Amino acid sequence: MGSMARDSAATRARILAAAIEEFGAHGLAGARIDRIAEAAEANKRSIYVYYGSKDALFEAAMTHVVEDISASVPLDTDDLPAYMGRIFDYYLAHPSVVRMAMWLPLERPVSGPNETQAYAKKVAALSSSGGAIDGLPASDLVMFVNALAQSWFMSPDSLLAADGLEPRSEERARVHRAALVEAVRRIVAG
Amino acid sequence: MGSMARDSAATRARILAAAIEEFGAHGLAGARIDRIAEAAEANKRSIYVYYGSKDALFEAAMTHVVEDISASVPLDTDDLPAYMGRIFDYYLAHPSVVRMAMWLPLERPVSGPNETQAYAKKVAALSSSGGAIDGLPASDLVMFVNALAQSWFMSPDSLLAADGLEPRSEERARVHRAALVEAVRRIVAG
Numbered sequence: 001m002g003s004m005a006r007d008s009a010a011t012r013a014r015i016l017a018a019a020i021e022e023f024g025a026h027g028l029a030g031a032r033i034d035r036i037a038e039a040a041e042a043n044k045r046s047i048y049v050y051y052g053s054k055d056a057l058f059e060a061a062m063t064h065v066v067e068d069i070s071a072s073v074p075l076d077t078d079d080l081p082a083y084m085g086r087i088f089d090y091y092l093a094h095p096s097v098v099r100m101a102m103w104l105p106l107e108r109p110v111s112g113p114n115e116t117q118a119y120a121k122k123v124a125a126l127s128s129s130g131g132a133i134d135g136l137p138a139s140d141l142v143m144f145v146n147a148l149a150q151s152w153f154m155s156p157d158s159l160l161a162a163d164g165l166e167p168r169s170e171e172r173a174r175v176h177r178a179a180l181v182e183a184v185r186r187i188v189a190g
Numbered sequence: 191m192g193s194m195a196r197d198s199a200a201t202r203a204r205i206l207a208a209a210i211e212e213f214g215a216h217g218l219a220g221a222r223i224d225r226i227a228e229a230a231e232a233n234k235r236s237i238y239v240y241y242g243s244k245d246a247l248f249e250a251a252m253t254h255v256v257e258d259i260s261a262s263v264p265l266d267t268d269d270l271p272a273y274m275g276r277i278f279d280y281y282l283a284h285p286s287v288v289r290m291a292m293w294l295p296l297e298r299p300v301s302g303p304n305e306t307q308a309y310a311k312k313v314a315a316l317s318s319s320g321g322a323i324d325g326l327p328a329s330d331l332v333m334f335v336n337a338l339a340q341s342w343f344m345s346p347d348s349l350l351a352a353d354g355l356e357p358r359s360e361e362r363a364r365v366h367r368a369a370l371v372e373a374v375r376r377i378v379a380g
Contacts, residue, residue: 027296029220030219099296102292102295102296102344103296104344104346105292105343105344105345105346106217106289106292106293106296109346109347110346110347110348111346111347111348111349115346115348116346116348119346119348119349119352120348120352123349123352123353127353135372136369136372136373137353137365137369138352138353139349139350139351139352139353140341140353140365140366140369140370140373141369142349142352143341143342143344143345143349143350143366144338144341144369144373146341146344146345147337147338147340147341147344148334148337148338150337150344151330151333151334151336151337152333153295154292154294154295154333154336154337154340155295155333155336156294156295156299156300156301156305156306156309157299157300157301158300158301158305158306158309158310159301159309159313159329159332159333160329160333161329162309162310162313162328162329162332163313163317163327163328163329163330175327175330176330176333179326179327179330179331179334180330182325182326183326183330183334183377186376186377186379186380187373187376187377189376190376
């Protein structure tokens, strides 16, 4: 790879990272290409050259996120509680990714081809794993794991603090993580 | 109540109903008082006279929603699975309410006094109910029930259809409702 190609790859990666932050913070409608350009230290024109439009940049950011989650936290049908815990860890480390997921049903409810495929693979893997999900449709189980993984991010501090813990503290996150793992253990234990 | 007071109460109720639709559809930032006025067959000035500002109208709409849910679907600490099913029924019948709840963490993450109080009451009721939630903090259980109740509305059609059912059909909703009730039964059974 020549130095121009290298520069271009680096610029695209910075644009994608800045886009995930911006879409997470402001959603699709509220995101501004100006701010993405500034955060990425790229010029606005290069964003349109590389990605075409704000919508297309959003799709590219979603594709990146879906691929990164699949690679970083592969579904483990033999141990869904541990998988639940790892998804929460990933989300805690990538709050903009969770926020992008939270904007989606409000702003872009029809899933893109990458998300559709990622869901289909999970549902197929769970369906063929048999016993683990006895009595619950695989698609509903995927919906539940997704929803539970977001529960920390959906909830106001007042609810997180309602049992007396500091709402966004490491201790609170540990307690919530343990509760998530235990809830999924109970769900799959039947 | 005289006829002017009656007219005023009716107008306020229409404004509140239209506000819930508008905030559900567009969120707080995207909502427009013009559209609320038109849908409520009220004039824009009357909305400012009654409610003061868009933010204040949003708070009034949230207060109304929180009170309506508490009254329509009271927490049943003796039968959380049945409660889960009823929350889903309420949400299915009031999609704008769910969408308001989904915008909240993105646009107005600090809960208002009515939501804070409603959460505190639920957590206190669950904590004192003891055995039902053995091993799970009450606040986490409330977070889980909230998240599970939204899972249908968060999920794209492609995921709802991944087990072969028509995504937003009555049959699909029945299957999801049964799965929700079963999941909560398992969570509280320990």
